[in-house]
Amino acid sequence: MPTRGAWLGQGRVSRGSASRRRGWKATCALTALLGGIAPALAQPAAGTRRSGEQDGPAGAVTPRAAVGVDATLTFGPADPAFFNYTDYDENALRLALVSLGASYRLTHWLEAVAELQTANTSRARVSALFVRVTPWRRHPVHLAAGRIPPVFGAFARSRYASDNPLISAPLAYQYLSTLTPHAVPSSADALLAVRGRGWYVTYPGDTTPPVDDPSEYDPDSGAAPPTAGHRGVALVTSSRWDTGIVARVEGAALTVTGGVTLGSLSDPRVDENNAGKQIVGRLTWRPHPALAVGVSAARGAFTSRAARGTPGPGTGGSPQQAAGVDVDFSRGHVRVRGEVIRSSWRIRTPLPPRLDDPLAAIAATLEARLRVSPRIDLAARGDWIGFSKIAGTLYGGRPTPWDADVARAEAGVSYRLSRHSRVKVAYQHNWRFAATRRTEGFPAVQLAIRF
Amino acid sequence: MTRLLVLATAAWLAGTGWAWAQNGTIRGRVDVELPSPAVGRHLDVAAHGTARVRPAPDRRRAVVYLERAPQAAFEERRPARARIDQRNETFVPHVLAITVGTTVDFPNNDTTYHNVFSLSRPKPFDLGRYAAGRSRAVTFDRPGIVRVFCDIHSHMSAFILVFAHRYFAVTDDQGRYRIDDVPPGTYVVRAWNEAVPSAGREAVVRAGEAVTLDFVLRPSSGPAPRDVQP
Incomplete structure (x- = not known):
């Protein structure tokens, strides 16, 4: 009797890695190592169960521990105008970011979570370390304490490349303004004098130590780094998480989250540097499964203690x-x-012309993604930050934005290699409305993997 | 007239019932020694709260099938319909076995959006996001193993085994299976499970008889499921 096979064999997707430079090679090696660890840890334990020896389905036996690795390798050109630099002095378009996360469930209501992260093979840092508590089984109330996921906004918790259809982060969460928590401009003119520079900032006449972080200094000589200056900050810093305590209450359509943390949105702190606390809250309303609307607010202490020592x-x-x-x-x-x-x-300046009103900035982001096939997504994003105007003696005394307005347009395509890995190709164009470096365009390629 | 009636009855029996009576049955039980994972892989560092407790899929289900079947079985094409629900952020059933040409409905009976998709070669598809009460369907026109996921909820997964013939069965919650109407002959019967390698055994089916064939699937019992070749 002639017979035929039941089905054809299954193919497999092969993964490859490209590394050309030394640092990238090391990062790729770390990625591969961590990628090997996670599946290895997820292998079966010694004990096994027969189907008839348990009450419930075997799948109900959920392990207490979980591990995960996120790795993104991004290749792009140099960015001399600092459009894509993050607050850790890395170009987001030339970044190898590897995160190793782990959680352990002590009881059904208590779980510990930790994450180590390294960027461009730098020394690993603890990017998250907190406990989750769900005190009542029947009430959807959650507490988290430690170095916790941010509460404010929609994007800060979605930092992983898997949730981002493009390569860069929205400007509000990444673009470095000329404002720094480590120094106070002596006058409105001092702030206007550095507008449009971003990244490291040195106000004219500033006498505060240039870098606040002791780890930046040479360990032997104690000398300040060659790029001495204060770090400008983004409106919301998403690359560093908050430290504090947060409570979350979930309802059918409404979710309310509130917390107390150290620092402020622009400068989340692990160690306090100004004796201030931040109050932050968020309300998410989901009137329909297709639509979620969030409202966030925060108020925190911004200027550091060292900057407060400025005379005036x-x-x-x-x-x-x-x-x-x-x-x-x-x-x-x-x-x-x-x-x-x-x-x-x-910001209260010690000398005239003074800043009478608070410095303000408004950021707007609109992003769209279209899935054209199971593996291919198209995406585009438009971004803009506008800064409030101040008046000094510079610029003819005309009211002028205290930092240069910035806009960005980005479009890209991503191809899903497997369920948890994808390659993205994107092009972004940036505009800075200032005298120098008005526009820059950057192509970039990114490999994003989750294990 | 009586002669005509007898002839007609004989022809009918030959075409259906008699032929069925001449075929045999393969039945038995599949014990799956399913490992208890030491470490999970669905980690959400960015969540403020502990993960919600939800019913886990029954990963002990196995599919038993004839590795090679009579040629005629491949020529049968009965348009069929099957269903995989989305409930409590879980695909139900977790394992589905169908024949080529079957259309599977994916109704969303949850309170949230889901986005069912697969990247498997026999049938890559993406149904997009759709709300509770809505359903979308996919017709599977090539044999093979199709892994199904939700793009929104990374803990959701299911398996669809698409066969080119009808000689297969999914085990029940006690691990039992039964494949009826198997023509007499010698077959290799294979048991498949998602977590452990599949195992094959030979069975001789005789007309009108039932063959009992039990399997024990354990981590070292044979080649990996994906390596099964016709």
Whole structure:
């Protein structure tokens, strides 16, 4: 009797890695190592069960521990105008980021979570370390304490490349302004003098130590790094998580989250540097499965203790306040996300011309993704940050934005290699509305993998 | 007239019932020694709360099938319909076995959006995001193993085994299976499970008889499921 096989064999997707430079090679090796660890840890334990020896399904036996690795390798050109630099002095378009996360469930209501992260093979740092507590079985109330995921906004918790259809982060979460928590401009003119520079900032006449982080200094000589200056900060820093305690209450359509953390949105701290705390809250309303609307607000102490030592009246306090609205709509193969954030900083300058009103900035982001096939996504994002105007003696005394407005347009395509790995190719164009470095365009390629 | 009636009855029996009576049955039980994973792989560092407790899929289900079947079985094409629900962020059933040409409905009976997709070579598809109460369907026109996921909920997965013939069965919650109407002959019967290598055994089917064939699937019992070749 002639017979035939039941089906054809299954193919497998092969993964490859490209590394050309030494640092990249090391990062790739670390990625491969961590990638090997995670599946190895997930291998079966010694004990096994026969189907008839348990009450429930075997799948119900969930392990107490979980591990995960996120790795992104991004290749792009140099960025001499600092459009893509993050607060850790790395170009987001030339970044090898590897995160190893682990959780352990002590009881059904208590879980410990930790994550180690290394960027461009730098020394690994603890990017998350907290406990999750769900005190009541029947009430959806959760607590988290330690170095916790941020509460504010829609994007800060979605830092992983798997949730980002493009390569860069929205400007509000990444672009470095000329404001720094480590120094206070002596006057409005001192702030206007550095507008449009971003990244490292040195205000004219500033006498505070140039770098706040002791690890930046040479361990032998104690000398400041050659790029001495203060770090400008983004409206919301997403690459560093908050430290504090947060509570979350989930309802059918409403979710409310509130917390107390150290530092402020622009400068989340692990160790306090100004004796101030941040109050942050978020309300998410989901009127329909297709639509989520979020409202966030925060108020925290911004200026560091060292900067408060600047001579002059009223330099203490200096809170940062922010509010944001975000919308997430998805249906079929389309997803659209938008967010508007307004942040203000009360900075009191010791010398005239003074800053009478808080410095403010508004950021707007609109992002769209279209899945054209199971493996291919197309995406585009438009971004803009506008800064409030101040008046000094510079620029003819005309009211002028205290930092140069910035805009970015980015479009890209991503190809899914497997369920948890994808390659993205994107092009972004940036505009800075200032005298120098007005526009820059960057192509970039990214490999994003989750284990 | 009586002669005509007898002839007609004989022809009918020859075409259906008699032929069925001449075929045999393969039945038995599959014990799966399923490992208890030491470490899970669905980690959400960015969540503020502990993961919600939800019913886990029954990963002990196995599919038993004839590795090679009579040629005629491949020429049968009966358009069929099957269903995989999405409930409590779980695909139900977790394992589905169908024949080529079957259309599978994926109704969303949850309170949230889901996005069912597969990258498997026999049938890559992406149904997009759709809300509770809605359903979308996929017709599977090539044999093979199709892994199904949700793009929103990484803990959701299911298996669809698409066969080119009808000689297969999914085990029940006690591990029992039964394949009826198997023409007499010698076959290799294979048991498949998602977590452990499959195992094959030879069975001789005789007309009108039932063959009992039990399997024990354990981590070292044979080649990996994906390596099964016709």
